[in-house]
Amino acid sequence: xxxxxxxxxxxxxxxxxxxxxxxxxxxxxxxxxxxxxxxxxxxxxxxxxxxxxxxxxxxxxxxxxxxxxxxxxxxxxxxxxxxxxxxxxxxxxxxxxxxxxxxxxxxxxxxxxxxxxxxxxxxxxxxx
Amino acid sequence: xxxxxxxxxxxxxxxxxxxxxxxxxxxxxxxxxxxxxxxxxxxxxxxxxxxxxxxxxxxxxxxxxxxxxxxxxxxxxxxxxxxxxxxxxxxxxxxxxxxxxxxxxxxxxxxxxxxxxxxxxxxxxxxxxxxxxxxxxxxxxxxxxxxxxxxxxxxxxxxxxxx
Numbered sequence: 001x002x003x004x005x006x007x008x009x010x011x012x013x014x015x016x017x018x019x020x021x022x023x024x025x026x027x028x029x030x031x032x033x034x035x036x037x038x039x040x041x042x043x044x045x046x047x048x049x050x051x052x053x054x055x056x057x058x059x060x061x062x063x064x065x066x067x068x069x070x071x072x073x074x075x076x077x078x079x080x081x082x083x084x085x086x087x088x089x090x091x092x093x094x095x096x097x098x099x100x101x102x103x104x105x106x107x108x109x110x111x112x113x114x115x116x117x118x119x120x121x122x123x124x125x126x127x128x
Numbered sequence: 129x130x131x132x133x134x135x136x137x138x139x140x141x142x143x144x145x146x147x148x149x150x151x152x153x154x155x156x157x158x159x160x161x162x163x164x165x166x167x168x169x170x171x172x173x174x175x176x177x178x179x180x181x182x183x184x185x186x187x188x189x190x191x192x193x194x195x196x197x198x199x200x201x202x203x204x205x206x207x208x209x210x211x212x213x214x215x216x217x218x219x220x221x222x223x224x225x226x227x228x229x230x231x232x233x234x235x236x237x238x239x240x241x242x243x244x245x246x247x248x249x250x251x252x253x254x255x256x257x258x259x260x261x262x263x264x265x266x267x268x269x270x271x272x273x274x275x276x277x278x279x280x281x282x283x284x285x286x287x288x289x290x291x
Binding site: 010011012013014016017020058060086087088089090092093096107108109110111 | 144145147148149196199200201211214215217218221222224225226228229236237238239241
Protein backbone atom coordinates (compact mmCIF):
# COMPACT_ATOMS: atom_id res chain seq x y z
CA UNK A 1 0.00 0.00 0.00
CA UNK A 2 1.28 3.46 -0.86
CA UNK A 3 0.91 6.19 1.74
CA UNK A 4 0.27 9.90 1.62
CA UNK A 5 2.20 11.63 4.39
CA UNK A 6 2.43 15.23 5.58
CA UNK A 7 5.63 16.43 7.28
CA UNK A 8 5.28 19.65 9.31
CA UNK A 9 8.53 21.32 10.40
CA UNK A 10 9.94 24.81 10.05
CA UNK A 11 13.33 23.35 9.13
CA UNK A 12 13.56 22.40 5.43
CA UNK A 13 16.59 20.27 6.29
CA UNK A 14 14.61 18.29 8.87
CA UNK A 15 11.72 17.79 6.44
CA UNK A 16 14.16 16.39 3.87
CA UNK A 17 15.72 14.11 6.47
CA UNK A 18 12.39 12.70 7.67
CA UNK A 19 11.22 12.09 4.12
CA UNK A 20 14.47 10.29 3.27
CA UNK A 21 14.28 8.14 6.39
CA UNK A 22 10.69 7.12 5.65
CA UNK A 23 11.65 6.12 2.12
CA UNK A 24 14.74 4.24 3.31
CA UNK A 25 12.58 2.44 5.87
CA UNK A 26 10.72 0.72 3.09
CA UNK A 27 7.47 2.64 3.31
CA UNK A 28 5.95 3.19 -0.07
CA UNK A 29 5.19 6.90 -0.31
CA UNK A 30 2.83 7.86 -3.10
CA UNK A 31 2.86 11.50 -1.97
CA UNK A 32 4.88 13.37 0.62
CA UNK A 33 3.57 16.84 1.41
CA UNK A 34 5.48 19.43 3.42
CA UNK A 35 4.42 22.39 5.54
CA UNK A 36 6.50 24.95 7.46
CA UNK A 37 4.05 25.35 10.36
CA UNK A 38 0.61 24.37 11.60
CA UNK A 39 -1.28 26.98 9.61
CA UNK A 40 0.32 25.84 6.38
CA UNK A 41 -0.50 22.25 7.29
CA UNK A 42 -4.19 23.00 7.90
CA UNK A 43 -4.41 24.88 4.63
CA UNK A 44 -2.96 21.92 2.78
CA UNK A 45 -5.31 19.49 4.55
CA UNK A 46 -8.19 21.50 3.20
CA UNK A 47 -7.45 20.12 -0.24
CA UNK A 48 -5.38 16.97 0.27
CA UNK A 49 -6.08 13.84 2.33
CA UNK A 50 -3.13 12.14 4.03
CA UNK A 51 -2.70 8.85 5.89
CA UNK A 52 -0.40 10.27 8.57
CA UNK A 53 1.01 13.57 9.82
CA UNK A 54 4.48 13.93 11.33
CA UNK A 55 4.88 17.25 13.10
CA UNK A 56 7.45 19.22 15.03
CA UNK A 57 6.36 21.17 18.13
CA UNK A 58 8.46 24.32 18.26
CA UNK A 59 7.63 26.27 15.13
CA UNK A 60 7.13 29.97 14.46
CA UNK A 61 3.54 30.81 13.59
CA UNK A 62 1.18 28.01 14.56
CA UNK A 63 3.15 25.50 16.63
CA UNK A 64 2.61 21.76 16.90
CA UNK A 65 0.48 21.92 20.04
CA UNK A 66 -2.00 24.27 18.43
CA UNK A 67 -2.03 22.15 15.29
CA UNK A 68 -2.89 19.06 17.36
CA UNK A 69 -5.68 20.97 19.08
CA UNK A 70 -7.13 22.12 15.75
CA UNK A 71 -6.97 18.61 14.33
CA UNK A 72 -8.67 17.14 17.40
CA UNK A 73 -11.47 19.71 17.12
CA UNK A 74 -12.21 18.79 13.52
CA UNK A 75 -14.62 15.89 12.99
CA UNK A 76 -12.86 14.76 9.83
CA UNK A 77 -9.20 15.57 10.47
CA UNK A 78 -9.09 14.01 13.94
CA UNK A 79 -9.01 10.57 12.36
CA UNK A 80 -5.62 11.20 10.76
CA UNK A 81 -2.88 9.64 12.94
CA UNK A 82 -0.45 12.34 14.07
CA UNK A 83 3.09 11.61 15.22
CA UNK A 84 5.13 14.23 17.04
CA UNK A 85 8.84 14.54 16.26
CA UNK A 86 10.49 16.78 18.82
CA UNK A 87 13.69 17.46 20.71
CA UNK A 88 11.63 17.79 23.89
CA UNK A 89 11.75 14.52 25.80
CA UNK A 90 10.23 15.86 29.01
CA UNK A 91 7.46 13.70 30.47
CA UNK A 92 5.11 16.62 30.96
CA UNK A 93 5.32 17.58 27.30
CA UNK A 94 4.72 14.02 26.11
CA UNK A 95 1.72 13.64 28.40
CA UNK A 96 0.19 16.91 27.24
CA UNK A 97 0.60 16.03 23.56
CA UNK A 98 -0.95 12.61 24.12
CA UNK A 99 -3.92 14.37 25.71
CA UNK A 100 -4.17 16.59 22.65
CA UNK A 101 -4.40 13.54 20.42
CA UNK A 102 -0.86 12.62 19.37
CA UNK A 103 -0.75 8.91 18.49
CA UNK A 104 3.03 8.63 18.56
CA UNK A 105 6.05 10.50 19.85
CA UNK A 106 9.59 10.38 18.52
CA UNK A 107 12.36 12.22 20.34
CA UNK A 108 15.19 13.72 18.33
CA UNK A 109 17.82 12.39 17.97
CA UNK A 110 16.36 9.12 16.71
CA UNK A 111 17.56 6.19 14.65
CA UNK A 112 15.86 5.43 11.32
CA UNK A 113 14.50 2.20 12.80
CA UNK A 114 12.86 4.18 15.63
CA UNK A 115 10.85 6.18 13.11
CA UNK A 116 9.91 3.05 11.21
CA UNK A 117 8.71 1.33 14.40
CA UNK A 118 6.51 4.27 15.40
CA UNK A 119 5.12 4.59 11.88
CA UNK A 120 4.30 0.88 11.73
CA UNK A 121 2.65 0.99 15.13
CA UNK A 122 0.69 4.12 14.31
CA UNK A 123 -0.45 3.12 10.87
CA UNK A 124 -1.30 -0.34 12.19
CA UNK A 125 -3.10 -2.54 9.73
CA UNK A 126 -2.69 -0.07 6.91
CA UNK A 127 0.93 -1.18 6.58
CA UNK A 128 0.84 -4.81 5.53
CA UNK B 129 38.49 18.81 37.73
CA UNK B 130 35.40 16.56 37.75
CA UNK B 131 32.87 16.91 34.98
CA UNK B 132 29.76 18.87 35.99
CA UNK B 133 26.27 17.43 35.27
CA UNK B 134 25.63 19.97 32.53
CA UNK B 135 29.05 19.33 30.99
CA UNK B 136 28.27 15.61 30.99
CA UNK B 137 24.84 16.24 29.41
CA UNK B 138 26.40 18.41 26.70
CA UNK B 139 29.07 15.80 25.89
CA UNK B 140 26.55 12.96 25.73
CA UNK B 141 24.11 14.99 23.64
CA UNK B 142 26.68 16.05 21.07
CA UNK B 143 27.81 12.45 20.65
CA UNK B 144 24.31 11.00 20.45
CA UNK B 145 22.98 13.55 17.96
CA UNK B 146 26.00 13.20 15.66
CA UNK B 147 25.89 9.41 15.72
CA UNK B 148 22.14 8.90 15.37
CA UNK B 149 21.10 11.68 13.02
CA UNK B 150 24.29 12.49 11.13
CA UNK B 151 25.90 9.03 11.10
CA UNK B 152 29.16 10.59 12.29
CA UNK B 153 31.33 9.14 15.02
CA UNK B 154 33.05 12.06 16.73
CA UNK B 155 36.77 11.67 17.34
CA UNK B 156 38.72 12.62 20.45
CA UNK B 157 38.19 16.06 21.88
CA UNK B 158 40.50 18.51 20.07
CA UNK B 159 42.05 21.61 21.63
CA UNK B 160 39.75 24.64 21.38
CA UNK B 161 41.26 27.31 19.15
CA UNK B 162 41.46 30.83 20.56
CA UNK B 163 40.03 32.28 17.37
CA UNK B 164 37.55 30.61 15.03
CA UNK B 165 38.90 29.59 11.62
CA UNK B 166 37.91 31.59 8.55
CA UNK B 167 34.55 30.59 7.17
CA UNK B 168 33.38 28.97 10.39
CA UNK B 169 29.62 28.59 10.66
CA UNK B 170 28.21 29.63 14.02
CA UNK B 171 24.63 29.36 15.23
CA UNK B 172 22.95 30.79 18.32
CA UNK B 173 19.83 29.37 19.92
CA UNK B 174 18.07 30.83 22.97
CA UNK B 175 15.94 28.72 25.27
CA UNK B 176 13.45 29.49 28.02
CA UNK B 177 12.63 27.20 30.89
CA UNK B 178 14.42 26.04 33.96
CA UNK B 179 17.18 26.89 33.21
CA UNK B 180 17.08 29.60 30.53
CA UNK B 181 20.07 30.49 28.43
CA UNK B 182 21.81 30.21 25.08
CA UNK B 183 23.45 27.41 23.13
CA UNK B 184 26.08 28.39 20.61
CA UNK B 185 27.38 25.96 18.05
CA UNK B 186 30.37 26.61 15.83
CA UNK B 187 31.50 24.28 13.07
CA UNK B 188 34.51 24.63 10.83
CA UNK B 189 33.65 24.87 7.10
CA UNK B 190 34.76 21.37 6.08
CA UNK B 191 33.03 19.72 9.01
CA UNK B 192 29.83 21.68 8.36
CA UNK B 193 29.76 20.61 4.72
CA UNK B 194 30.37 16.98 5.71
CA UNK B 195 27.65 16.80 8.38
CA UNK B 196 25.18 18.54 6.05
CA UNK B 197 25.91 16.02 3.30
CA UNK B 198 25.49 13.10 5.71
CA UNK B 199 22.21 14.48 7.04
CA UNK B 200 20.69 15.22 3.64
CA UNK B 201 22.13 12.22 1.83
CA UNK B 202 23.78 14.35 -0.82
CA UNK B 203 27.27 14.91 -2.14
CA UNK B 204 29.21 17.55 -0.17
CA UNK B 205 30.16 19.37 -3.35
CA UNK B 206 26.49 19.73 -4.37
CA UNK B 207 25.46 21.69 -1.29
CA UNK B 208 24.89 25.44 -1.37
CA UNK B 209 25.89 27.52 1.66
CA UNK B 210 22.26 28.16 2.59
CA UNK B 211 21.45 24.48 2.94
CA UNK B 212 24.58 23.87 5.02
CA UNK B 213 23.45 26.67 7.32
CA UNK B 214 19.98 25.10 7.65
CA UNK B 215 21.52 21.80 8.70
CA UNK B 216 23.83 23.42 11.26
CA UNK B 217 20.79 25.23 12.69
CA UNK B 218 18.95 21.92 12.99
CA UNK B 219 22.02 20.33 14.58
CA UNK B 220 22.04 23.09 17.21
CA UNK B 221 18.31 22.61 17.79
CA UNK B 222 18.72 18.88 18.42
CA UNK B 223 21.77 19.24 20.69
CA UNK B 224 20.04 21.92 22.76
CA UNK B 225 16.82 19.93 23.12
CA UNK B 226 18.76 16.83 24.05
CA UNK B 227 20.78 18.64 26.74
CA UNK B 228 17.71 20.26 28.26
CA UNK B 229 15.81 16.97 28.30
CA UNK B 230 18.72 15.43 30.22
CA UNK B 231 19.03 18.20 32.83
CA UNK B 232 15.34 19.05 33.12
CA UNK B 233 12.98 16.16 32.68
CA UNK B 234 10.09 17.35 34.85
CA UNK B 235 9.07 20.60 33.17
CA UNK B 236 8.84 21.83 29.62
CA UNK B 237 11.17 24.24 27.87
CA UNK B 238 10.86 26.36 24.76
CA UNK B 239 13.51 26.73 22.09
CA UNK B 240 13.72 29.83 19.92
CA UNK B 241 14.51 29.46 16.24
CA UNK B 242 18.28 29.04 15.72
CA UNK B 243 20.00 31.92 13.91
CA UNK B 244 23.27 32.08 12.07
CA UNK B 245 25.87 34.38 13.63
CA UNK B 246 28.12 36.69 11.70
CA UNK B 247 31.83 36.16 12.34
CA UNK B 248 32.21 39.46 14.22
CA UNK B 249 29.16 38.76 16.38
CA UNK B 250 30.61 35.37 17.26
CA UNK B 251 34.03 36.77 18.19
CA UNK B 252 32.58 39.56 20.35
CA UNK B 253 29.90 37.59 22.15
CA UNK B 254 29.71 38.49 25.85
CA UNK B 255 30.39 35.85 28.46
CA UNK B 256 28.02 36.78 31.27
CA UNK B 257 26.48 33.41 32.07
CA UNK B 258 26.21 31.98 35.58
CA UNK B 259 26.99 28.53 34.24
CA UNK B 260 28.97 27.62 31.15
CA UNK B 261 29.85 24.29 29.57
CA UNK B 262 31.91 23.77 26.42
CA UNK B 263 32.46 20.60 24.43
CA UNK B 264 34.45 20.16 21.22
CA UNK B 265 34.79 17.19 18.93
CA UNK B 266 36.80 16.51 15.80
CA UNK B 267 34.82 15.63 12.70
CA UNK B 268 37.13 14.59 9.90
CA UNK B 269 39.56 17.47 9.48
CA UNK B 270 37.23 19.95 11.17
CA UNK B 271 36.03 20.83 14.64
CA UNK B 272 32.59 21.28 16.17
CA UNK B 273 32.28 23.24 19.40
CA UNK B 274 29.08 23.49 21.44
CA UNK B 275 28.81 26.04 24.25
CA UNK B 276 25.89 26.07 26.66
CA UNK B 277 25.43 29.14 28.83
CA UNK B 278 22.64 29.43 31.38
CA UNK B 279 21.46 32.34 33.51
CA UNK B 280 20.99 30.10 36.54
CA UNK B 281 23.03 27.21 37.90
CA UNK B 282 21.89 23.89 36.50
CA UNK B 283 21.23 20.69 38.37
CA UNK B 284 19.86 17.44 37.04
CA UNK B 285 16.39 16.11 37.85
CA UNK B 286 18.08 13.43 39.96
CA UNK B 287 19.77 16.10 42.05
CA UNK B 288 16.49 18.02 42.39
CA UNK B 289 14.74 14.96 43.74
CA UNK B 290 17.13 14.99 46.71
CA UNK B 291 15.66 18.29 47.96
